């Protein structure tokens with residue numbers, strides 16, 4: 214099923230490319246940096262990079278902002294809050310929180326592909342508070358209790 218997402222290019226970003234799939238079956242739409250001029254990320258530094266657009270998606274969707282593996286592998290550039298969450302009711306500019314975990318300064322140019330955006334459906338959930346939970350074999354075991 215095709216989900217239609219409204220996208221609105223924000224003023225001053227007429228030249229910034231909209232999110233694009235780089236191959237037919239790519240899961241993510243690459244996001245482009247809407248920085249007015251090149252931005253340098255020093256080692257260890259984080260910066261919020263605008264993507265130049267806002268969206269209105271159907272209520273059952275969310276969008277996740279994920280790192281690009283090439284930037285992570287080659288330069289140590291990743292999303293600090295990975296995966297970033299774009300709520301269906303968010304109408305602000307989509308932004309990417311990048312951090313440089315590499316050893317060298319990294320320059321982000323306008324229109325450079327900095328991250329990717331993957332849409333997911335979010336199940337409708339409501340909590341039902343109870344006094345006791347059902348029993349399971351796992352029980353309360355976790356955090357490695359099944360071994361290495």
Ligand SMILES: O=c1ccn([C@H]2C[C@H](O)[C@@H](COP(=O)(O)OP(=O)(O)OP(=O)(O)O)O2)c(=O)[nH]1
Pocket residue numbers: 278294296297298299300301303306307308309310
């Ligand atoms: O990588 C991201 C993460 C979030 N957002 C925007 C869209 C999202 O809907 C909103 C809030 O994000 P989140 O819920 O992760 O942040 P919060 O710290 O809980 O802020 P809020 O109190 O606004 O929900 O910020 C982005 O543009 N990029």
Ligand SMILES: [Mg+2]
Pocket residue numbers: none
């Ligand atoms: Mg929130």
